Amino acid sequence: MPISQLVDQTIAAIGPLDTDAIAAATARQGMLTKPPGSLGRLETLSVQLAGILGQPIPQITGKAVIVAAGDHGVAAEGVSAYPAAVTPQMVFNFLAGGAAINVLARQAGADIVVIDAGVAVDLAPQPGLTIAKVGYGAGNIARGPAMTRDDAIRCLEVGITAANGRADAGANLIAGGDMGIGNTTPSAAVTAAVTGADVAAVTGRGTGVDDAALAAKIATIRRALEVNRPDGADGLDVLIKVGGYEIGALAGVMLGAAARRCAVIVDGFISGAAALIAWRLCPAVAERMIAAHRSVEPGHNVALRAMGLTPLLDLEMRLGEGTGAALAMPIIEAAARCLAEMATFAEAGVSDRDDG
Numbered sequence: 001m002p003i004s005q006l007v008d009q010t011i012a013a014i015g016p017l018d019t020d021a022i023a024a025a026t027a028r029q030g031m032l033t034k035p036p037g038s039l040g041r042l043e044t045l046s047v048q049l050a051g052i053l054g055q056p057i058p059q060i061t062g063k064a065v066i067v068a069a070g071d072h073g074v075a076a077e078g079v080s081a082y083p084a085a086v087t088p089q090m091v092f093n094f095l096a097g098g099a100a101i102n103v104l105a106r107q108a109g110a111d112i113v114v115i116d117a118g119v120a121v122d123l124a125p126q127p128g129l130t131i132a133k134v135g136y137g138a139g140n141i142a143r144g145p146a147m148t149r150d151d152a153i154r155c156l157e158v159g160i161t162a163a164n165g166r167a168d169a170g171a172n173l174i175a176g177g178d179m180g181i182g183n184t185t186p187s188a189a190v191t192a193a194v195t196g197a198d199v200a201a202v203t204g205r206g207t208g209v210d211d212a213a214l215a216a217k218i219a220t221i222r223r224a225l226e227v228n229r230p231d232g233a234d235g236l237d238v239l240i241k242v243g244g245y246e247i248g249a250l251a252g253v254m255l256g257a258a259a260r261r262c263a264v265i266v267d268g269f270i271s272g273a274a275a276l277i278a279w280r281l282c283p284a285v286a287e288r289m290i291a292a293h294r295s296v297e298p299g300h301n302v303a304l305r306a307m308g309l310t311p312l313l314d315l316e317m318r319l320g321e322g323t324g325a326a327l328a329m330p331i332i333e334a335a336a337r338c339l340a341e342m343a344t345f346a347e348a349g350v351s352d353r354d355d356g
Helices: 005-012 019-029 041-053 073-077 086-096 100-108 149-168 184-195 211-228 235-242 245-259 269-281 283-288 298-307 323-341
Strands: 063-070 111-118 129-131 173-179 263-266 289-291
Touching: 005 149, 005 245, 019 041, 019 323, 041 263, 041 283, 041 323, 063 086, 063 100, 063 149, 063 245, 063 323, 073 184, 073 211, 086 111, 086 173, 100 111, 100 323, 111 149, 111 245, 149 173, 149 235, 149 245, 173 245, 173 269, 173 323, 184 211, 184 235, 184 245, 184 269, 184 298, 211 235, 235 245, 235 269, 245 263, 245 269, 245 283, 263 269, 263 283, 263 323, 269 283, 269 298, 283 289
Parallel strands: 063 111, 063 173, 111 129, 173 263, 263 289
Antiparallel strands: none
């Protein structure tokens, strides 16, 4: 059934990859001064970028990390080692430039956009902050749904609007980052609901809870799925039942970026849960996704496998914020630049291989 005009139009705009650009990029890879396949995933990545951007020789014109923040009622169940007050505190840290994502985005040459999608307190307007609050923290999923249908649609629209803004500003490499105390719990619930995996197989320690708290967290997620019974084939229903405001906003970012022919970088576990929602809403979006890294959170690998994504990095990270995505940006850009800037055998006057 229709969702909303903006969401429906966005999904309708996500078509298949550009096969002509893919063919041209593949042919050029075969002419570059190297043995075929010797640059490994940089080669396949450059060809994917060609298809995503619709350019035989893809050019990265701008990079952005859109960080969405939101609180979660389920934090009251003791699923995090940190208090909910940390969410707004970290938002201010992002805006002051002091968080890990600020450091890594600066290194990558990426802009940062911070969105208040559902922080539980009012944040004062300031440069760099988009206040698009859908609600004051998602509902406690252990006791009922995370949000209403209207809330879920609004989350998607917030993310789509943010992606459109960055695309309008020239970015064609867009990542989503997250901040929300307790958000590995809804992310595990989303992952279990969509993939059908057992809750224990997709639930990790999040902020670093001990064994007893981990067992309680698993029980809380099982209860959330029993109480809400989300339809794993319906991305919107999963978001309504067991998602979160920032998770929904990130799903919207991914849909919006894909519709604008931008490459979508999937960060860690929360970003992966958002990607699952976007994928259920529009399966074609997975072709436009690049998995930045493999999180230590076990559910992340389950999510990536379900979507057929292989991460570029494995650095034993589990911070979120878009940090893994920012680290992957130079690698992605390197793939495009090798395709564009390496000489062909003919240009360099180098003899090609003799296949007899």
